[in-house]
Amino acid sequence: MTNTSSGTLTDVARTAVEGRCPVDHSAFTSPTGCPISPAAAAFDPFTGPYQVDPAASLRWSRDEEPVFYSPELGYWVVTRYEDVKAVFRDNLLFSPSIALEKITPTSDEANSVLAQYDYGMARTLVNEDEPAHMPRRRALMEPFTPAELVHHEEMVRRLTREYVDRFIDSGRADLVDEMLWEVPLTVALHFLGVPEEDMDTLREYSIAHTVNTWGRPAPDQQVAVAEAVGKFWQFAGTVLDKLRKDPSGHGWMPFGIRVQKEQPDVVTDSYLHSMMMAGIVAAHETTANASANALRLLLEHRDVWEEICADPSLIPNAVEECLRHSGSVAAWRRLVTDDTTIGGVDIPKGAKLLIVNSSANHDERHFDQADDFDIRRDNASDHLTFGYGSHQCMGKNLARMEIQIFLEELTRRLPHMRLVPDQEFTYLPNTSFRGPEHVWVHWDPTLNPERVYPAVLSERQAVKIGEPSKNTIARTMQVDALDRIADDIVLVTLRDASDRPLPKWSAGSHVDIDCGDVSRQYSLCGHPDDRTTLQIAVLHDPESRGGSRWIHTSVSVGDSVRMRGPRNHFKLDLDADRYVFVAGGIGITPVIAMADRVKAAGRDYEIHYAGRSRDSMAFLDRLARDHGGHVRLYPSDEDTRMDLTTMFTTPVEGSQIYSCGPERLLTALADATAHWPDDTLHVEHFSSTLEQLDPSEEHAFAVELKDSGITVPVAADQTVLQALRAANIDAQSDCEEGICGACEVPVLDGEVDHRDLVLTKSERAVGKTMMTCCSRACGDKLTLQL
Template identity: 65%
Template sequence: MTDAAQCPIHVNAPTGCPVSTRAADFDPFSDGYQQDPPEYVRWAREQEPVFYSPKLGYWVVTRYDDIKAIFRDNLTFSPSIALEKITPTGPEANAVLASYGFALNRTLVNEDEPAHMPRRRALMDPFTPEALAHHEPMVRALTREYVDRFIDDGRADLVDQMLWEVPLTVALHFLGVPEEDMDTLREYSIAHTVNTWGRPKPEEQVQVAHAVGKFWQYAGKVLDKMREDPSGDGWMQYGIRKQKELPEVVTDSYLHSMMMAGIVAAHETTANASANAIKLLLQHPDAWRDICEDPALIPNAVEECLRHNGSVAAWRRLATKDVKIGGIDIPAGAKLLIVTSSANHDQHRFADADLFDIRRENASDQLTFGYGAHQCMGKNLARMEMQVFLDELTRRLPHMRLAEQRFTYVPNTSFRGPEHLFVEWDPSMNPERTDSSVREARAAVCIGEPSSHAVSRAVVVESVTACADRIVRVRLVSADGRPLPRWTPGSHIDVLCGDSGLSRQYSLCGDPADARAFEIAVLRESASRGGSAWVHDNAEPGASWRIRGPRNHFRLDETARKLVLIAGGIGITPISAMARRARELGIDYEVHYSGRSRASMALLDDMRALHGDRLRVFASEEGARNDIAALRVEEGTQVYACGPARMLDALIAASATWPDDALKIEHFEAKLGTLDPAQEHAFDIELKDSGFTLTVPAGETLLATLRRANVDVQSDCEEGLCGSCEVRVIDGDIDHRDLVLTNSERQTSQRMMACCSRAKGSKLVLAL
């Protein structure tokens, strides 16, 4: 917040803190916010991440970490105002609602504990990946039917002609509601959005109130009919059956409210998300072409679309006590607008966050579905529908393009998607006109968070240089000539070694500022498991390769006072990039490089030229050895090391006398075996943020158990090497089996790797 003496306007927040000009001007109903919420609040994300909006009467939160912390703590930050009218209506509109008996109660979206979680648990089963898989054939058939209607026309409004009605039909099918009155339900749904999150003018409020009241009555009538025969497969019938088991948990008023809210939640956000995604992909023709050519990219493309331009722009919370958010004092009773779309563009969480990259390795970290106990239960139904839509359209209309148009949105704070999406194509070029099998083909659908292992990139070998005995330096460029993703020192790529399914990780050793190419240096191992041999045999200029990444689980601390960078043999590859970066930043650093002989040491000439006296070379055939035990490490110094196991073991032993966590090591080989149920024990995990308890069987990993329960956790190597599946531990003793955490990190028992580590005892409490 600005200093009161410098405040350009005379407006204060309720705390007395002066409000900046930008904060005073913030208007989520303006066209700027509707068109591009993350861009509209960029200034806040970068300069004033938590601010008070006098126009709205809300505190606005814009950064990823702050918003995730709010989602995590649903006691301090109550969801109770999530469905409250953001614009109070007048007495005439209120009288209209009353005339319909409108009495929308708490739902899964806006209910506090202790009532919320028992209801969520009672109604969860139809949302598991296994249960949702049964709906895919219906979604597929319905999508094909709608595409059939316009495929020969050459032009369509995808919102009007497919993306509204198909998700609505799927929603009604999922809920068990008769598939009738489509147009009426669309009118009701829009009215509900405007009534809750919009700013209807006084003359519009009465009309909106009538539509919402009719919606309420419609939901009640359908529910009454279902009660006559609750044997159907729908979620509402499931709820009615659960009511008989748990009448105090699943009440009549609750079911009525969930019926109305469910129709909106199950279809409107999916319809908007799908329209946003297709618009975004067609605005990036290279990305559209990529998923046309490689449908395996579609699941991750969906995640990146949800991150970059999702259908949920913001949520609301109520502070139940005085609290700090991002260092700003927030008083009890304050209303919060948490702009999730802004969090999804936070540079601190997503590298090059404004770049639309369908191969982004952490795209599913997006907060569009929320997080924690109130995370969207229908997230995997939405993911599945979006994947089917993209598969059908890319296969049947790969030549589709956006028509000239101006996109408009229903003005509101929270839910956004274009009201129309006009596309064009040449029907004579439709693939199925020459190949009838195109219509019936289908790509595999991922129900749940996609694995990063499914996302690869085509590259071409530009040059190959022998840079030491049995070591080649390979320069890779994008197959389509586009720039490659930015990377940071310590990053690696996975090279997919042909069609065998084998992949190997190799650190990047070039210049991170070179966006045109990736460089790796690979030693041909005498006992190669296939990776290095494949690289050497296939490293020819012009050769086509596929890679994944880059990813970085060996990040350089650029705030360190001093860096000691230690490499053994081919371990120089990540260390070389770190040394280059330290030199650029002006950090005090030294490089220790050990090898059998100078002829066997890759990149040695480059390292000498760049680092001069800061480079210390230890060639064993010359009698020079690095005395690791004699290395002195002071407070503020970070040591990074990559090399053979013997060198790393010596460093681990020496680091016992160094400051805590001074040593960071890069491992490339796991020591994990297959889980043996006879040697393991089952244990319980309490998910504190989500509010339920699971059992991890003796023969199953924690990661697998979480996925089966519909809990999203990122993962990559699944061998305890990379750190991407880290979860926070609140209580319990951990059996650490990873090669990521330092000794002090293990001793604090606050973090574990879900892919391999387990509980020592009978229970762990996790921050999930």
């Protein structure tokens, strides 16, 4: 372990010179005999900085001592992203069996109270080991899938609207007391299928379970907490008995009762009782706290709040960034089943771990500028707030739906809402779940939008059920200039509508532009160092599917357009000795940016550019000015054509070939360079070549998800991506045509039938990755790291 000292550097130096270690080894040692640093000895998750901001309070640990022993808790504490994720990934070495264990042992008197109520909380999906866990998880998963969650959207919207209606004209509200506590609890009870007449009673008891399990109630409080927990347990059983009489209704509990009839050994009576109680807490408090954290965070960052008010499409990724930055689940616990090493620290069998996922979510090693609040962060959904692997939260997408709807309703109806200044945010002391007990806001009711524009009440933003794709993070751009640079080609210059700096990009990158009802990809051709504008060149293609026609006929200077990206799946390798660029028509767009970069790097290169005529070929002036003798033009009307076979007769060592253009050019170039070394040729495609899956031509197979511990069947007429979504597995995607690379996942085993237009020949041969939207298994099974 790393030793740290609370003394000054001078103190440390002095003690070192005197031959004494600056850490008092006699004070504390861990169970392995390793000395405990003063910072580790002082760690107390029940008071002080950890309760205010767990991630900030453990910055010292992430930087200096990422795995340490806490004598206050008797736990080893894990704080870095990769270490926390590794613990989540391996549910055999790191058993979840202590996840619901009382972190503060209760008194005999409190235990006696629980016994009076026949309290018998058994293992649930949260703290159950294999081999029992996964069969139950699979059996009970269906109500949590996106297809099933769609049915709850209207109920969540109705409840949210009703609660906002109660305070919309008051000008002041505690969002927690008046909305964020009650709505998630009511949603949880509806989701479970609890009868309306029993909801109020269950509401009274739910918080006691959290305090009993993760809190530190004083001895004189433990009896009262135990009394509430016992009543909660007893009444949950009463409600369950009522549901057993007629399990035909909607809800997770009726579903579980129906499954029990088919699989009585998997879903037992005691298991249903425990699930009933744990499900209310899991579905309620985590979402209530996450919602309160999100509203506080957004209102503290006023510019971001106003941005999502103006552009509700940003809400799904804003939710994801809120969950990362200030999630409601601060930490989980695990039991080590064998001697092991975490982050270079030896951990003995039987050790207890506090894995602080809130700290992991602020690890600079995984998240750039991790403490910043950035709703356009492209890896926000990598957060570990929902856990990871086979024990990842089943209700994650219900929580996402609720928070999205809360934000949509409040940004639309109360965009002028602000935090009441100088309020103190307090938290219920516990190690694992956090959210402010109160969030006071105020506003001027006379400015409520619905008073002057009643139609605002009927507006609605589409809810994203599931993990938002990093490639759907949009920004509003303004058209700064439209310059005709060739026949039927316009150069479009875009700038951020709010004058924020634009993302960095590299040669070969493209952006996605919403062109009316369709989205199209366009390569960037400006200067990567320019953070104020982006440029795309668009051909008015007579065969257009709507994108280029829309830009040429419907867009004017000053208009706003929606843009996603930049992204790069046509990356330039700058380690080559020589470059050959081959462009056809509008394919010159990414090529010219690549040529600019190679020239700046001082490398040898040549550009071959074909088109119908000089008048139809873009950037001729710029090519002549910047690349001169490196350029060879092939206008068809001048009887000059590329002889690819001759050009590439002899392979040249150290060369790389990059090409973009019509499919006939790319196909001919692939044939002409077939005898060149693998991965010499790199191409970018304009359009997909995928066809509809024909089940008579395809075969079914299975994908084993190594980290999630499940095997998902893929039907002959189904893509891997569709199968993953049906199994409630978070899966990134965008174009779903095999040309954008958004759905790429690691392959651990099995032969892939690659059908994308993204991977290189050698990447396909190695077979370590695949695109789930189109590629399939050659055999009966693939193993993916998901």
